[in-house]
Amino acid sequence: MLGVKDVAETATDESNQADEAFAGNRLLATFSREARALIEPQGVLEQTQVGDIVLTRGEQVESSVFPIGSTMVSMTVELNGGRSVEVASIGREGAVGGIISCGQAPAYSRAIVLVGGPVFRVSMGALEDAKKRSGFISNIFCRFSDYLLAQVMQSVACNAFHSIPERAARWLLHAQDRAGDRIELTQEAFAGLLGVQRTTVNAVIRSLQSEGLVSTGRGVVRVTDRAGLKRRACECYQRLEDHFGAVIGTSGTGGPR
Incomplete structure (x- = not known):
């Protein structure tokens, strides 16, 4: 049985982990106290290793993963003959899984941990409920979807011409x-x-x-x-940085370049 001291220490550890998650991810860092309260109790901080699979093509997306700090996830499209190419990479500026789609849906690409470290995992059910209850949360994920689509489009142009x-x-x-x-x-x-x-x-x-x-x-x-x-x-790096600032920035609502 846990004593009062043990319970207090456990609560403190959980609070510190949540603070690490919301300070170490640029999307989560924009959340107000009210918005944070909608997903913080539903999330869990996990440690990932290089090579861990976050998404597998064709499988249902059951949770969203927010990379923290230096953690980085690569999204790749696999072709016949064992070939694959990266179409997007996501680090502490975003999230992986179920961001563009609303609710559970099969993953199109494969997502694999490229640089290991902590991630904050939230189930799709909890995230969809938070989006319904908070206009800010719903809006910021729409904005990140726009940024992610921009990254994919810029990658297409970059791979073709640079x-x-x-x-x-x-x-x-x-x-x-x-x-x-x-x-x-x-x-x-x-x-x-x-x-x-x-x-x-x-x-x-x-x-x-x-x-x-x-x-x-x-x-x-x-x-x-x-x-x-x-x-x-090439110019693609700065274009994406400018677009992230325009659609999300430090406030979650973007701003002038």
Whole structure:
């Protein structure tokens, strides 16, 4: 049986975990006290590892996952012959699962943890109930859906018209925003995300390293010159950052660029 002290310590731990979740995710950080109260009791803070599957194509989406801190999830579309390509990546600026659809629906893409860490998981039932009870929650998820769609559309344009070095630099900038300067990523995984051969990625990384923009280690890429990397990247990175600020920003309702 738990004593009074044990109950108090448990309540404090749960409160600290909730504070970590709502401070470590840019969507949740916009919630008012009233909006937070609608989903906080229904959510749970979990730890993820690299390679954990968040969504599987064709399976029902039963919960939404909000990456916290440096956690990053990659959404990929799989093709015949074992090929796949990343169509979007989501970190602390958003959520994965059931955001665009209303209620339970089958997942279209595969979502896999790329950088492990904490996530805040909320069941679809609890999230849909909160959206019905709060205009703010309903609106912010509509706005994030707009941002996510913009990311997918920008990726299509980027993959079609921009060079692999430009795409690689853009991806590393997004990853740095979410995970910090030290990005745990093998070159094999990076090649899969970009949809190119590993030898191509090796050449790109060597080029960026020779310019002093990144350094590499075993399974790690470290950004050493962010300004230089931005100059190397295509315009897609800044366009998405501008759009996030316009539709969501720090208030959840966006604002002028």
